[in-house]
Amino acid sequence: MPPTAVEERHASWLELFFDLVIVVAVAQLAGLLHDGPGLHEVFLFVVCYYAMWSVWTSFTLYANVSGDLTRVRSMLLAMFGIAIMAAAVPHVARGEPNWFILAYVYCRLMGAGSWKRTSRIMTEWPGVQQAAGVIPWIASLGFEPPVRYYLWAAGIVLDVVISLVGSRHPDRMLAEEQQEREETQRNRERRRRILHRLVPVRDTPADPALTPLQEARPDRPHLGERLGLFVIIVLGEAVAQLIDAAAEVEHWARPLMATLVAGFGLLVALWWLTLRYGADGAPTFGTRVFALRLTMPAHYLMTGSIVLIAAGLGVLADHGGEPVPTANRWVLCSGAALYFLTVSLLGARGGAPIAWLAGWGLPAVLASLLLGLFGGPLEGWALAAILFAVAMWHVLYRRRTDQPVPAPSTAEA
Numbered sequence: 001m002p003p004t005a006v007e008e009r010h011a012s013w014l015e016l017f018f019d020l021v022i023v024v025a026v027a028q029l030a031g032l033l034h035d036g037p038g039l040h041e042v043f044l045f046v047v048c049y050y051a052m053w054s055v056w057t058s059f060t061l062y063a064n065v066s067g068d069l070t071r072v073r074s075m076l077l078a079m080f081g082i083a084i085m086a087a088a089v090p091h092v093a094r095g096e097p098n099w100f101i102l103a104y105v106y107c108r109l110m111g112a113g114s115w116k117r118t119s120r121i122m123t124e125w126p127g128v129q130q131a132a133g134v135i136p137w138i139a140s141l142g143f144e145p146p147v148r149y150y151l152w153a154a155g156i157v158l159d160v161v162i163s164l165v166g167s168r169h170p171d172r173m174l175a176e177e178q179q180e181r182e183e184t185q186r187n188r189e190r191r192r193r194i195l196h197r198l199v200p201v202r203d204t205p206a207d208p209a210l211t212p213l214q215e216a217r218p219d220r221p222h223l224g225e226r227l228g229l230f231v232i233i234v235l236g237e238a239v240a241q242l243i244d245a246a247a248e249v250e251h252w253a254r255p256l257m258a259t260l261v262a263g264f265g266l267l268v269a270l271w272w273l274t275l276r277y278g279a280d281g282a283p284t285f286g287t288r289v290f291a292l293r294l295t296m297p298a299h300y301l302m303t304g305s306i307v308l309i310a311a312g313l314g315v316l317a318d319h320g321g322e323p324v325p326t327a328n329r330w331v332l333c334s335g336a337a338l339y340f341l342t343v344s345l346l347g348a349r350g351g352a353p354i355a356w357l358a359g360w361g362l363p364a365v366l367a368s369l370l371l372g373l374f375g376g377p378l379e380g381w382a383l384a385a386i387l388f389a390v391a392m393w394h395v396l397y398r399r400r401t402d403q404p405v406p407a408p409s410t411a412e413a
Helices: 013-031 038-067 074-085 087-095 098-118 132-142 147-164 168-197 220-250 254-277 290-316 326-350 354-374 380-395
Strands: none
Touching: 013 087, 013 220, 013 290, 038 087, 038 098, 038 147, 038 220, 038 290, 038 326, 074 087, 074 098, 074 132, 087 098, 098 132, 132 147, 147 290, 168 220, 220 290, 220 354, 254 290, 254 380, 290 326, 290 380, 326 354, 326 380, 354 380
16 A cells, blocks of 8 residues: 555644734734834834744744644633733833733743643744743833833843754753753652651652653744744735725825835735745745744744835825835835845855845845935835835846745745
8 A cells, every 4th residue: 555645734723813913913013113213113113023923933833843732722822912912012102011011921931831831842942932031021010211121122132042042052951951840840749748747648649750851843844834824914914004004095196006006016026935935035945944043033034024014115105106204214125125134144044046145135135225225305106116126126036047946835944
């Protein structure tokens, strides 16, 4: 008999339902960048987006590793926690972040507890199951800006450092975690014996032997799909920004229509790059499977850049026939520059040809920055059209080469 083919795993209904809350969260975050954002608003966007993204990441990796053993209650409670964080974003902007902080800390601690029950260690990105990064957030409840902001930044840095450093020494991490668990069990057994001497009771069975910790092995195709779905979610928010802005315009004219066509074309181009090359949007040709210590930061930067583009496109539709305010122009152009920079770095790391880096990757970054610097006199539709042309230049790369393209299911993770 021929061997039975292994059925490829896809996102479950629970995971898809869990993703719904990110749609609302992204919309709330984009709202921070609408009305002439300054450095303060940009900082809040970066921090709040990381907080919600890190919770999503923790439970997405947990479900990826646990499979059918994923606890539905934990996923739904995390979903509710992200919803509270999203609803609290306007309060954060007004200087009232307590509910946001409490929801974030709750979700991260619950995520660490969920991971502990799996008896597995995510050695490739250990920050998802460590709670050390929330300590500065808890401390920030007792401080006002700017100290509060310094503590938030410290918490993020601690998260990233733990993940980057720990992922390079997986054997040491497993040994340390196993030793800590055994020490905890010995202390528990010691307390039980002392209590038994002080208060004689019937003999109680000793704690069962600990299950040896194992290294968590992510399901790569499934994780690639999950990361790609997140990209689709933020692209959907960008489409919604265009539609909402156009719906508020009383009289439609040619500049507005040109803005909508160019803006939608830009989003289609970004979608195409994701569809053809995977969640990193770079032509790595399937020669490399990135470790999570590279994939996860890149995913944060790429999806965050698309949210910036979404916020910028919403403003362009309001200024299709006139120059765009400087702050909003920079939101759009910096988002595009960050997107193409992330794509270029991943392409270089994954084996993309030097010709692509020199002729497509880096020039797109430079063009986006130059547009931010000197695009002040341009009307909104012209900004959208230029960025659309830059994205299309990336799309046309496939027509100028004979390089193979991996299937979407092999997206690097």
